[in-house]
Amino acid sequence: MAAVSSSVASPSLRLSHTASNRRSLRRGVALRSPSLASDFRLSVHVGESVRRGLRVSANSAQVMEQPRREVGPKVSTVVDVDLGNRSYPIYIGSGLLEEHDLLQRHVHGKRVLVVTNTTVAPLYLDKVVTALTSGNSGVSVESVILPDGEKYKEMGTLMKVFDKAIESRFDRRCTFVALGGGVIGDMCGFAAAAFLRGVNFIQIPTTLMAQVDSSVGGKTGINHPLGKNLIGAFYQPQCVLIDTDTLNTLPERELASGVAEVIKYGLIRDAEFFEWQEKNMQALLARDPSALAYAIKHSCENKAEVVSLDEKESGLRATLNLGHTFGHAIETGLGYGEWLHGEAVAAGMVMAVDLSYRLGWIDDSLVKRVLTILQQARLPTAPPDSITVEMFKSTMAVDKKVADGLLRLILLKGPLGNCVFTGDYDRKALDETLQSFCKS
C-alpha cells in the first residue's frame, strides 16, 4: 500500500471553486471573461487560481479517510461535486495520465481492477497501469477488457467484471477504475456498487460524452432489452480524472455526440454558455484544446451544481435529461448502438423544443437557434425514418420519469436557459410532435 501510506504524510490541499464563485462564473456576473483565450488556460498555478476566484483549502472533512496532496501545475482546474461525505473532485487538464500521483492518491487498498474495452485498451491501458504502479510497488493491477458498444451494456457483460474480481480474489479493500466512455463508466460503477455491496471506484472518462456528462454524478447501471438504464445504482466515485489529451484519438462522430450534451447544459440552465457555443462551435469541432477544456469545465460545473442539489433525482436533476426521453426511445427502437447516445439526444432535444413551441412556452427564434447549433455540430435533428409513433409511445411508457403512470418531460419554457420538468402539458401537443417527426 505504498500509495496510500505515503499520501497520508502529504499536505491535504486542493483547488476548488467556491459554490458562490461557481454560480458567479456560470452567470458570468463578475469573474467570467467572454474571450476564450483569456478565460481558460491549461496551466493554472495556485497564485493565479486565487486571483481568478478559486480557493485553496484544507479539505478537513475528507482528511481522515482520504488525504489529498497539492495539485500540480498540470491540473488546469478542479471542479468539486459537493455531496457531504461522498464529495469528490473532478480533475480536468492535459497530460493528467502522466501525473501518477494524482491517480494513486485515490486508490484504496492494494488491488486495482481496470475495466475498459477493446477500443480503449490498446490506446490507454498501459498508460493507466503505469500511472497506478509507478513508484508504487505495493499495488497490483488486474484488467478486464469488455467488447465495445452500448449493446454490451447488459447483465451478461457486467457479470464478466464480477467474475474477474472474484476469480482474482479481490476483497473490500480494492479499487475499480473505469477507463473508457459512458458505457464503461456506467457498468464499472454499477459493478463497484454491487461487488461485496460496494467498493471504491475511479472514473477515467475518455470520450467527450463521458467527460461532460456520464462520468459525473454517480448514475451507474445497465440496460434491459425493454429500456435503457433500468437496472443500476446511485454510486459516487472517489474522483473523476479527465485527461483532455484522450480526445485526440476520439472519432468525429463520438466527438459530436458529446457536444450534444454540452449544448444541453446551455439550453436548460446556462444561456451564456450556449451563446459561447454558438460562437465557438467550429473551434470545438476542430478540437482546439482551449475550447474543449472550456466546454468540459463549464459542463462539469453545471452538472456538479445540479447533482449537489439533487443527487437522487427528486426533481431538479431530471432537467439534465432534456431530449433524453425521446432519445432513449430512438436508441431502444433502433437497437442499442446504432445511433450514438448524443445523436439520439440531439434529435430528442429538437422534439422537446418542438413540443415546447407547440405549447406556446418558447419563441420560434429559440427553435431556430437550436436547429442551427445542432446542424453546426453535425448532429441529427430528427429521428430516423424507421421509428414510429407507436415505438416512441411504448418506450416512453417505461421511462424512469413516469410517476404513477404519468409521463413527465423536460421542456423549455421562457427565455433561453430556462426549462421545466413537468407532467402538466397538453397530451395532444405531444401527439402532434410525435406525428410531425414520424413517417408512421
Next chain:
Amino acid sequence: MAAVSSSVASPSLRLSHTASNRRSLRRGVALRSPSLASDFRLSVHVGESVRRGLRVSANSAQVMEQPRREVGPKVSTVVDVDLGNRSYPIYIGSGLLEEHDLLQRHVHGKRVLVVTNTTVAPLYLDKVVTALTSGNSGVSVESVILPDGEKYKEMGTLMKVFDKAIESRFDRRCTFVALGGGVIGDMCGFAAAAFLRGVNFIQIPTTLMAQVDSSVGGKTGINHPLGKNLIGAFYQPQCVLIDTDTLNTLPERELASGVAEVIKYGLIRDAEFFEWQEKNMQALLARDPSALAYAIKHSCENKAEVVSLDEKESGLRATLNLGHTFGHAIETGLGYGEWLHGEAVAAGMVMAVDLSYRLGWIDDSLVKRVLTILQQARLPTAPPDSITVEMFKSTMAVDKKVADGLLRLILLKGPLGNCVFTGDYDRKALDETLQSFCKS
C-alpha cells in the same frame, strides 16, 4: 393511492422501545422478568406497554414522508431500527397479515410487486394480496413466483424480477414486497435497490431464519458460483412485518436452522438471552408461541442495535457473522441448498468456538455449553465429511471479511456473551481446527 392518502390524515403514533430501555431489557438490569409467560404476551396494549417500559411516541422525524397510525392491539411489539432518515419499524406479532392497515401504510405508489416462491405462494400470497388491496382499490398488485431454494439466489433468477417489473411497466413510485425466507428477502431487496436505481420495499419474512436475522438490517444480494452474497447492496426496507403465525407451516429443519442464529446472538453479545435459551429450547422447538415471540423480539433487538451502530459493517456488525465464514465454506463446498444456512452456521460456530478455545480465549465449559445447546436444537456440530481442509481454505480466501489478503474472523473471547472480530490470531491454531474437523 388510497392507502397513502388516507394514512396522511391519521395520527402518527407508534410503540417503540427507547434505546436505553432496549439496552436495559437486554441486560436484564431492571425491566426484564426471567419468567417466559410474564415477560412476553402476544397482546400488549398501550397502557400496558408504557407500564412495561415501552413508550408511545409521535414519530416526528418520519411524519413528513411516511405517517404512521396507532399500532393496533394485535401488534405485540415494535422494534425500531435507528438509521436516521432510513429508520424503520419491525412489527412482531400473531395475525399481523390480517391487520391490513399495518401493511398498507408502508406502500408507496399505486403498484406493488410481491416477490415470493413456489413454496410460500400457495400458503400466503392470497392473504398478502388481500392485505394490500382490501379497502384500497387504488392499488394493483403483481406477483412473481420464483423457484424455492438457495441455489436460485443467482443472477438468472434475479433477472426474472426485473423482467416482471419492467414488463408490467412499473415506475419509481412502486413498492416491492418480499414474501418468504432469507433467499426471497435478499433477492427482492437487491432487485428493489437496483430497479430504476432504487424503489421502496417491504419485508414479510416467513421463516424463523428470516425473522430473526436476514430480513433486518438491509443486507441484500445474490450468490456467485465462487462464493455467497458476493453481489448486492446495503438497502433498507420501509418496514419488516413478522406474523409469527407463518411459523406454523415451517418444516422442522427450517425451524432449527433459524434457531442457530438465535443462539448466535446469545454467544456474541447477550449472555442472559443464551441462558434463557438453555432453559427454553424445548418450548422453542415445540413452537410455543410465547417462546417464539420472545426469541424473535430479543433477536431483532440485538440485530437492530448492532445495525444502528454499524450499518455498513465497518467492524461491529461483522460480529453477527460468528460461524458464518466456516459456514459459507460448507454451503459453497456442498453446493447451495444441500445444507440449510443455519445448519452450516451451527457447524461453523462449533469450529469458531473450537478455535477460540485453542487460542486460550475461552474456557472449556463454554465449548460444552455450545455443543449441548446445538445438539438440543438438533443442529449439526461438525461439517459434513465431504468438505476438505482445502475446500475451507479456498472459499475462506474470497470471504468478504478478507482485507488486504488477511482473513479476519469472529471468535469468542472471555466470558459468555463476548467476542472479537480480528485478524490477529495464530494461523497454526486455525490449521489445527480445520484438520480436526475434516477427514481430509
